[in-house]
Amino acid sequence: MEVIDALKRRFTVRAFKPDPVDRKTLENILEAALKAPSWANTQPWEIYVAGGGVLNKLREAYVQNLKNCVQRSPDLAAPKQWPLALQGRMESLRAERTTTLERVCLDKTTLKDLSEMNYHFFYAPAVAYLCMDRTLTPWSVFDLGLLAQSIMLAAQNYGVDSATAVTLAAHPDLVRQELKIPDDLSIIIGIALGYADPGHPQNQFRSSRRTVQDAVTFLGI
Numbered sequence: 001m002e003v004i005d006a007l008k009r010r011f012t013v014r015a016f017k018p019d020p021v022d023r024k025t026l027e028n029i030l031e032a033a034l035k036a037p038s039w040a041n042t043q044p045w046e047i048y049v050a051g052g053g054v055l056n057k058l059r060e061a062y063v064q065n066l067k068n069c070v071q072r073s074p075d076l077a078a079p080k081q082w083p084l085a086l087q088g089r090m091e092s093l094r095a096e097r098t099t100t101l102e103r104v105c106l107d108k109t110t111l112k113d114l115s116e117m118n119y120h121f122f123y124a125p126a127v128a129y130l131c132m133d134r135t136l137t138p139w140s141v142f143d144l145g146l147l148a149q150s151i152m153l154a155a156q157n158y159g160v161d162s163a164t165a166v167t168l169a170a171h172p173d174l175v176r177q178e179l180k181i182p183d184d185l186s187i188i189i190g191i192a193l194g195y196a197d198p199g200h201p202q203n204q205f206r207s208s209r210r211t212v213q214d215a216v217t218f219l220g221i
């Protein structure tokens with residue numbers, strides 16, 4: 001698949017079919033993604049991929065946390081306040097998603113609350129957790145971002161869909177326990193991997209983007 005096609009076709013899939021992604025395909029995706037660049041080739045990532053019974057146990061623990069209203073405590077804290085323009089885009093995203101979901105979801109009872117879908121890991125058969133040493137800084141988070149997008153694009157090449165979601169790492173204590181991740185690693189982000197359920201209302205939405213004119217300032221060109 002051409003890179004431009006992969007970039008255009010990828011979107012955050014929020015409802016997966018239960019079909020597993022086989023181990024070889026996951027290895028192929030990760031092998032390609034590990035070509036991602038990093039500061040001084042430090043390759044700060046440690047990747048844990050969970051599926052099958054391990055992931056289901058973690059999923060159950062997550063759902064329990066949702067039921068018990070357990071506060072999120074991600075290893076990588078969210079900003080206390082977002083710049084106004086970004087806050088506006090977050091609100092637009094919410095409004096646009098709601099409009100789409102209300103339009104496509106004829107039977108309101110089948111429409112699960114989005115946060116609930118997050119806690120079910122969007123029913124994905126596999127989740128890759130990207131971790132790094134706790135002592136590292138945003139420099140290395142940047143590298144993990146490059147890796148994340150590389151994983152999602154490589155996945156597209158193999159017909160595998162994805163959802164990068166901070167919620168998957170919102171309860172790091174549970175993830176650490178089930179996946180046996182050492183304490184000296186921060187769990188930065190989770191990427192759900194699997195095959196999109198094309199008919200599901202959650203997958204009818206496509207987010208909008210800023211234009212080149214809006215986002216880019218050209219100088220001397």
Ligand SMILES: Cc1cc2nc3c(=O)[nH]c(=O)nc-3n(C[C@H](O)[C@H](O)[C@H](O)COP(=O)(O)O)c2cc1C
Nearest residue numbers: 010011012014093118164165166167168189206207
């Ligand atoms: C770092 C990061 C964290 C995200 N966390 C979540 C999340 O917790 N739940 C969710 O539904 N989507 C999450 N997303 C998906 C974004 O909402 C999505 O990428 C954005 O709205 C653009 O839409 P698209 O991915 O479909 O193009 C996350 C994306 C990124 C890059």
